Amino acid sequence: MKKKLCSLLLAALLAMAVLSGCTDGTGESSENNFSAVVGIQQDIDSLDPHLATAAGTKEILFNIFEGLVKSDENGNLIDAVAESHTVSQDGLVYTFTLRDNVKFHNGNAVTAEDVKYSLERVSGLLDGTPLVSALSTIKSVDILDEKTVQVTVESPNTELIYSFTAAIIPSGSGEEEGTSPVGTGPFSFVSYTPQEGIVLKKNPDYWQEGLPYLDQVTFRIVGSAETALMELQSGAIDIYPYLTDSQAQTLKEGNTHQVVASPSNVVQALFLNNAVAPLDNVLVRQAILYAIDKEEINEYVGGGTGSLIGSAMLPSLADNYVDLNSVYGTKANVEKAKELLAEAGYADGFDLVIDIPSNYEFHMQTGEVIVEQLKAVGINASINPVEWDTWLSDIYNGRNYTATISGITCDQTPGYLLNRFQTQSSKNFINYSNAEYDEVYLKAQAEQDMEKKAGYYKQLQQILADDAATAFLQVPGNMTAISNRLEGYKFYPIYVQDMSTVSVKK
C-alpha cells in the first residue's frame, strides 16, 4: 500500500517536472531566445508589396522589402537598393546606381533587370495599371549598364523621390509575391496564417553589416485591445504599438514594459462639409472652431500625448509646417463663438449630427467631448455612429454628411495632405472650394526650389485656417509598449515597425 502511494507521488512529481519544463521552453524567454513577437491590430490585405494598401500591412512589409531608397527614423530618405541617385536639373531624369552587395532572399543578387521590372510593374508600364499612382508619371526605365538604371518622367515633381520607396522584387516574380514574397529587406518571409499572423526570419545576407539582430520576428494579430494588455502582461507579445491611455497607465505600474509615446502620422479632425447648410457659412465654421477646446480633447482622449494642430500638416514635417493653433486658439472661446453664430443668424444655435466611424473608440470619445463643447455655445450636436464600410462609401466617397470625426493617415510627402483640398480633388470630401487655394497649390507643385515650395505650403495652410475649412484637432500620440527584455526599437514618423535594429538585452 505504502509502496503504491510512493510511486503515485513519484509519478505526480515527474509529471509536474515535465509540465514545468514545458512552460520554461515555450513561455518566458529562455537564455537563447533571440526572437520577438509584435502585436498587430488587423489582418494583412496582401503580401504583394505593390498591391498592399492598408497601413497595417505596409508597416510589416517594411521588414521584408526595400525600394531603391527607404525612410529612416528621422523621416529622411536613405539609399537602400541603390547606392546613390542623382536627379537631373530639369527634374525629369533620375539615375540610380545599385549597390554591389544586395541580395534577394532567394540568394540571387539584385540586377538592373530586377529594378526595371519592379519599376515598370508599379508604374503601370507593364500592364497599363499603375500600382503606385504617383509613379504613373514614369515614361521609361532604361538600363544603362548592369549597375545603373535611368528613369525618365513626364513632369518634374520634387516629391516623386519618396515614391521610389516602392519595393524592388525579382524580375518576373509578380505573380508569386502574393503567396511567397521575396524581397531584399532585413527579414525574409517564413509563413503567413490568415487571422493569426506572419512569421519572418533573419536575412543573413542583408546589406547593412550586422543587422538584423533578431533571428525571428512574429507579427501576431491580437483580437481586441483588452486581450492585447493581457498578452503583454503574460509575455505572449513583446511589442504593441497601439496602447490606449488607460492601458499605458496599467502597464507603467507593472514595470515589465517601457511605454513610449511618439507622434503618429494621423491628422485627426472634425471634418465639416463645406457644401451643406449651415456649415457652408464661413462664420458658422469659425464659430465651431472657436467653440472647440483642443487642449481638453487631447487631455481626455489621448492622455495629453497628441500634438495640437491648426491646419493640414504634420508638425514632424518641420520645414513645411507652420503653427496655426493661434488662429482660433487651443482653448475654447465661447464668447467669440456665440458672437459669430449670432452674426451668421444662428443666435439660438442649430442641430448638428456628427457621423463617427464606430470602430474607432478614439474618434467616438473625441465626439463625446466635442458634443459637450458645442453645447456651451448653443449648438445641439449629437453623435451618429456608422460602420467603417458605410463611412467609406457614404461619407468619404459619397460626401453625404454634415460633420464627421476621423483621421487621415499621411505619408512623408508634405503636399499629400494639402492635395485633397483642391476644389477638383477626388479626395476633397469636405467639398472645400477656394480659387486662390487651387492656384497656390499648382504653383507649389511646379516649384523646384524647396524653400519656395515650403513657403507656398505654408500659405496653403494659412488659407485653410482662415477659411475654417475644417476643424483640425490633433496628431494623436502613439503609445508603444516594449518588453524590458528588448532594446533598440526605433520610432519612425511614418507608419512602420522596423525590427532590424531591435535586439535582446544582454
Place this chain on the structure above:
Amino acid sequence: MPAHVTKKRNKYLTAGLIMTGTAVLLGILAFFWTPWSTTAMSASERFAAPSFRHLFGTDNFGRDIFSRVMKGMGTSVMISALVVLLSASVGIFLGALTGYFGGVLDEIVMRVTDAVNGFPSILLALVVISVLGTGRQNLILSLGIVFSPSYIRIVRSEYLRLRDADYIKRARLMGVGKGRILFVHILPNILPVFWVSVMIGLNNAILAESGMSYLGIGVQPPDASLGNMLSDAQGYLQTAPWYALAPGLAIVWIVLGFSLFSEGIRRLGE
C-alpha cells in the same frame, strides 16, 4: 400552513417593491434633477474614486458616475417600459383575436410568430436596427417586435382556454357584442397570468436594452445608459474598477428587483 405562505409571499413582494421602487424613483428623478450634470466634463476630476463628493466616483471624462447611473436607470426603465407597453398591446390585440376566433388569421399570426421565434432575439433586434438605423425609437420598435410573439402566445392560450367557459357561452347567448366579450369579459380574467409575464418581460427588456447599448446600437453617447456605460468602462477595468461596477450593480439591482416582484405577484395569485 397558510400563515407560512403569507409570510413568504410578503417577503418577495416587499423586497421586490423596495428594489424596483428605488430604481424607478431614482430613474424618474434623474429626468428632473441629478446631483451633478450627467454630461459635464471635468479635467481635474478624471477617475476620482468613490467619495462623498462623487458617490460612485467619476469616469474618464470626469463625469459623476452616480448621476449617470441614475440617468441610465431612468433611460433603461423608460425604454423597457415602452418596449413592454408596445409588445404587450400587440400581444393582447392579436392574442385575443387569434385565440378567440381561430381560423385563417390564427394560422397566419402563429406562423409569423414561429418565424420570429426562430431567430435568436438579440440577433433579430440587431437586424431590425441595421435596417432602421440606430436611435431610441428604433431601439424600442425593434425590441418591441422581438418581444411581441411571447405575449401573443400567452394571451392566445388564455383566450383559447376561456372562450368556451360557461360564463362566456352565456354571454354569447345573451347577445353580448364580440368586442365586449373579448375585452370586458375575458381580459380581466387573464390579468394575473398577464401581469407576471409583463414583469418578466420588463426584466428581459432591461437586459436586452443594456445589451444593445453595450454593443453600441442602443442609446448613443454622450447620453447615459447602463449598457453603454458598461461598454465604456470596460477599458478601465484595472485602473478604475468602480466605473464598471456602478452600472453593473445597477443592472443587477433592477433585474433582481423585477424578478422578486414578479415572483411575489405570482405567489399572490396562487
